Amino acid sequence: xxxxxxxxxxxxxxxxxxxxxxxxxxxxxxxxxxxxxxxxxxxxxxxxxxxxxxxxxxxxxxxxxxxxxxxxxxxxxxxxxxxxxxxxxxxxxxxxxxxxxxxxxxxxxxxxxxxxxxxxxxxxxxxxxxxxxxxxxxxxxxxxxxxxxxxxxxxxxx
Amino acid sequence: xxxxxxxxxxxxxxxxxxxxxxxxxxxxxxxxxxxxxxxxxxxxxxxxxxxxxxxxxxxxxxxxxxxxxxxxxxxxxxxxxxxxxxxxxxxxxxxxxxxxxxxxxxxxxxxxxxxxxxxxxxxxxxxxxxxxxxxxxxxxxxxxxxxxxxxxxxxxxxxxxxxxxxxxxxxxxxxxxxxxxxxxxxxxxxxxxxxxxxxxxxxxxxxxxxxxxxxxxxxxxxxxxxxxxxxxxxxxxxxxxxxxxxxxxxxxxxxxxxxxxxxxxxxxxxxxxxxxxxxxxxxxxxxxxxxxxxxxxxxxxxxxxxxxxxxxxxxxxxxxxxxxxxxxxxxxxxxxxxxxxxxxxxxxxxxxxxxxxxxxxxxxxxxxxxxxxxxxxxxxxxxxxxxxxxxxxxxxxxxxxxxxxxxxxxxxxxxxxxxxxxxxxxxxxxxxxxxxxxxxxxxxxxxxxxxxxxxxxxxxxxxxxxxxxxxxxxxxxxxxxxxxxxxxxxxxxxxxxxxxxxxxxxxxxxxxxxxxxxxxxxxxxxxxxxxxxxxxxxxxxxxxxxxxxxxxxxxxxxxxxxxxxxxxxxxxxxxxxxxxxxxxxxxxxxxxxxxxxxxxxxxxxxxxxxxxxxxxxxxxxxxxxxxxxxxxxxxxxxxxxxxxxxxxxxxxxxxxxxxxxxxxxxxxxxxxxxxxxx
Numbered sequence: 094x095x096x097x098x099x100x101x102x103x104x105x106x107x108x109x110x111x112x113x114x115x116x117x118x119x120x121x122x123x124x125x126x127x128x129x130x131x132x133x134x135x136x137x138x139x140x141x142x143x144x145x146x147x148x149x150x151x152x153x154x155x156x157x158x159x160x161x162x163x164x165x166x167x168x169x170x171x172x173x174x175x176x177x178x179x180x181x182x183x184x185x186x187x188x189x190x191x192x193x194x195x196x197x198x199x200x201x202x203x204x205x206x207x208x209x210x211x212x213x214x215x216x217x218x219x220x221x222x223x224x225x226x227x228x229x230x231x232x233x234x235x236x237x238x239x240x241x242x243x244x245x246x247x248x249x250x251x
Numbered sequence: 252x253x254x255x256x257x258x259x260x261x262x263x264x265x266x267x268x269x270x271x272x273x274x275x276x277x278x279x280x281x282x283x284x285x286x287x288x289x290x291x292x293x294x295x296x297x298x299x300x301x302x303x304x305x306x307x308x309x310x311x312x313x314x315x316x317x318x319x320x321x322x323x324x325x326x327x328x329x330x331x332x333x334x335x336x337x338x339x340x341x342x343x344x345x346x347x348x349x350x351x352x353x354x355x356x357x358x359x360x361x362x363x364x365x366x367x368x369x370x371x372x373x374x375x376x377x378x379x380x381x382x383x384x385x386x387x388x389x390x391x392x393x394x395x396x397x398x399x400x401x402x403x404x405x406x407x408x409x410x411x412x413x414x415x416x417x418x419x420x421x422x423x424x425x426x427x428x429x430x431x432x433x434x435x436x437x438x439x440x441x442x443x444x445x446x447x448x449x450x451x452x453x454x455x456x457x458x459x460x461x462x463x464x465x466x467x468x469x470x471x472x473x474x475x476x477x478x479x480x481x482x483x484x485x486x487x488x489x490x491x492x493x494x495x496x497x498x499x500x501x502x503x504x505x506x507x508x509x510x511x512x513x514x515x516x517x518x519x520x521x522x523x524x525x526x527x528x529x530x531x532x533x534x535x536x537x538x539x540x541x542x543x544x545x546x547x548x549x550x551x552x553x554x555x556x557x558x559x560x561x562x563x564x565x566x567x568x569x570x571x572x573x574x575x576x577x578x579x580x581x582x583x584x585x586x587x588x589x590x591x592x593x594x595x596x597x598x599x600x601x602x603x604x605x606x607x608x609x610x611x612x613x614x615x616x617x618x619x620x621x622x623x624x625x626x627x628x629x630x631x632x633x634x635x636x637x638x639x640x641x642x643x644x645x646x647x648x649x650x651x652x653x654x655x656x657x658x659x660x661x662x663x664x665x666x667x668x669x670x671x672x673x674x675x676x677x678x679x680x681x682x683x684x685x686x687x688x689x690x691x692x693x694x695x696x697x698x699x700x701x702x703x704x705x706x707x708x709x710x711x712x713x714x715x716x717x718x719x720x721x722x723x724x725x726x727x728x729x730x731x732x733x734x735x736x737x738x739x740x741x742x743x744x745x746x747x748x749x750x751x752x753x754x755x756x757x758x759x760x761x762x763x764x765x766x767x768x769x770x771x772x773x774x775x776x777x778x779x780x781x782x783x784x785x786x787x788x789x790x791x792x793x794x795x796x797x798x799x800x801x802x803x804x805x806x807x808x809x810x811x812x813x814x815x816x817x818x819x820x821x822x823x824x825x826x827x828x829x830x831x832x833x834x835x836x837x838x839x840x841x842x843x844x845x846x847x848x849x850x851x852x853x854x855x856x857x858x859x860x861x862x863x864x865x866x867x868x869x870x871x872x873x874x875x876x877x878x879x880x881x882x883x884x885x886x887x888x889x890x891x892x893x894x895x896x897x898x899x900x901x902x903x904x905x906x907x908x909x910x911x912x913x914x915x916x917x918x919x920x921x922x923x924x925x926x927x928x929x
Contacts, residue, residue: 131918132810133897134855135905143897143910143918148568150895150910150918181899236900 106192110162115227122175124190127167137241153184178232196220265351268295272344277622283332293322311350314364317371318343324375343367415477422503428471433494436466442492451478567893574914611646614692617656618643628667635674635685645692647699658766662703662789670707701791710781712738739779743767804887807857811919818924820871850882874928
């Protein structure tokens with residue numbers, strides 16, 4: 094983890110239900126504790142709401158629910174990773190985030206064909222260090238705005 | 252460069268002087284005998300001339316100088332003001348504006364002003380420009396029997412012509428006149444060039460190729476070509492291009508060019524004489540200046556708008572902290588803290604007013620370009636129009652001002668083109684020949700209203716509906732149920748145009764929907780009222796400011812929502828028994844009106860235990876004429892909040908227009924009442 098010379102990519106490592114995932118450090122603005130989230134009605138299920146991030150209203154999504162994993166109660170390990178993509182800033186709720194690793198770009202393999210579950214769509218590749226397997230997530234797909242389609246208005250007075 | 256530090260001042264002041272010129276010229280058109288107005292214009296022009304000469308913008312100084320001469324002749328009653336002369340002076344002011352604009356954008360402020368200068372000189376000599384143009388042509392024809400060479404050539408082009416001649420090529424200047432009813436001038440120009448490029452090399456075009464492609468010419472243009480073809484061949488080939496009316500091919504030789512040189516030199520002698528004359532008349536000018544200058548000027552400084560924006564942002568932070576302090580002091584219940592916080596709140600309230608006021612700009616800055624526009628449009632459309640501006644001093648937030656210009660231009664053009672009839676039609680209908688257009692701005696509550704009223708033909712409802720049906724905007728079924736107002740609203744739909752003939756001014760079916768979208772994106776609304784034969788009123792409602800708004804905070808279960816005060820009529824607590832049911836819709840009787848009830852709990856899908864209560868809290872909100880009652884759990888109170896967006900990820904959330912940060916640091920969502928009432 095300290096051989097900086099060979100490293101091509103710095104990754105932030107986080108956990109979701111026993112598995113370890115990773116996201117390039119340049120896509121991360123900060124890591125926050127989970128605090129009060131204001132629910133935003135009528136948005137996709139994985140959108141948990143918005144938080145006040147030092148004066149900026151920032152939307153939050155739950156990665157568990159985004160990957161179709163069962164939801165879990167937030168505890169003291171839960172974290173919000175503030176990810177940046179183009180001009181969007183979105184917080185991702187993860188079970189915990191506690192590691193930074195350096196990997197060689199060459200060591201990243203394409204995702205295995207059969208991984209099952211919905212999360213396969215959001216995987217850019219996998220990399221192995223020692224005996225740990227890290228799954229690289231594809232932020233662009235995770236934050237694809239087209240999947241935000243909101244239920245349409247109903248029961249509105251005429 | 253030393254001058255740089257003055258550049259900004261120069262640009263600002265030039266703009267002010269040009270604006271003054273514009274306004275006074277319009278005034279002069281109404282009172283052509285009033286020498287006082289001429290003096291005002293003269294003073295502005297004179298200052299402008301001095302400034303631009305100091306700054307080294309010669310074209311600018313040159314043209315202003317010429318303009319000054321004409322004005323001088325007018326006030327010495329050597330020439331009489333008429334529309335033609337004013338047209339030329341307006342043209343000159345246009346040129347000046349373009350130059351100042353170019354300087355402001357970092358350009359060199361250079362522009363070919365010879366045309367305007369020439370016309371001004373002619374006027375000064377007491378000739379009308381149209382007459383003399385004709386005369387000049389005949390004179391030239393006599394002087395140059397070989398033909399009239401219209402283009403001027405620089406040294407390089409002359410060398411090319413000469414060299415090609417030595418190699419056995421001939422040079423021709425070809426004048427091409429398009430038919431007056433030619434629609435696609437640029438396309439014809441392209442075809443002409445294609446033909447010419449096959450037979451030789453085009454070395455020059457007057458006006459320039461760029462201008463030709465943008466159709467910046469009347470009917471005629473000229474092209475210089477080097478070729479081995481005979482003039483007759485070229486002529487025949489060009490005549491095959493459709494919509495070409497006339498072709499003249501003139502052989503270009505050094506002989507007839509040099510005679511052109513001579514004419515130019517002769518002309519150059521004239522301005523020198525004028526300078527002397529001008530100098531002589533300089534003396535009385537200074538004397539007249541003193542008594543007329545009675546305008547009281549307020550002391551002002553120019554502040555970069557960016558700094559004001561930063562100040563505003565900082566203040567927004569302060570407003571959030573103020574909210575937090577208020578909450579803490581309420582919880583601690585300490586008398587001294589309480590007093591201090593209250594005092595601070597009051598001061599920051601004053602501060603807020605001042606900051607908002609600083610960003611306020613009188614709507615004049617937008618309105619004052621309209622008289623010119625209307626004058627020009629009226630001439631183009633052959634209509635007589637009297638534009639009246641009321642409430643130009645009404646102030647609006649800078650951000651709103653920046654956006655409102657284009658929609659207003661659209662609406663005014665619309666009123667002139669589609670609203671006001673031609674003088675003949677007006678006469679037939681027993682109205683005065685001159686159409687009236689009133690542009691009015693005023694404050695009301697937290698809003699600014701801008702109205703554009705014309706006394707024209709009004710909107711023909713049947714025509715609108717017919718058109719909307721034809722364009723597939725509505726169905727037969729809905730058409731029969733539309734009220735007048737709803738029918739008028741149709742003209743804001745995209746893909747709509749009622750003008751029988753498409754004109755350049757407006758009526759391509761784009762525009763009005765853009766107007767509506769722009770205004771709504773500013774948090775405003777636009778409505779129409781019209782009476783056939785009597786005219787129409789377009790009314791725009793805009794918020795005073797966009798960043799800090801007053802809201803009513805309400806609670807639904809454990810969630811807090813903010814409802815903008817601007818859409819609230821009042822709050823009420825009603826008994827459960829008072830809720831009636833009509834067509835599966837809960838309604839209440841509110842001051843004699845049936846108002847539908849909406850449960851925010853249901854709309855926002857708030858998780859709830861569903862306890863039925865005896866009394867129900869309702870916020871009555873409105874959108875235009877329509878009302879609705881929003882059922883909430885409890886009212887928290889009124890507060891000033893800073894409007895924040897939900898970010899670029901959540902772009903379109905139903906019935907939520909934004910968010911704000913409350914005193915306790917939590918986010919509250921702002922309810923968009925317009926989305927709730929259909």
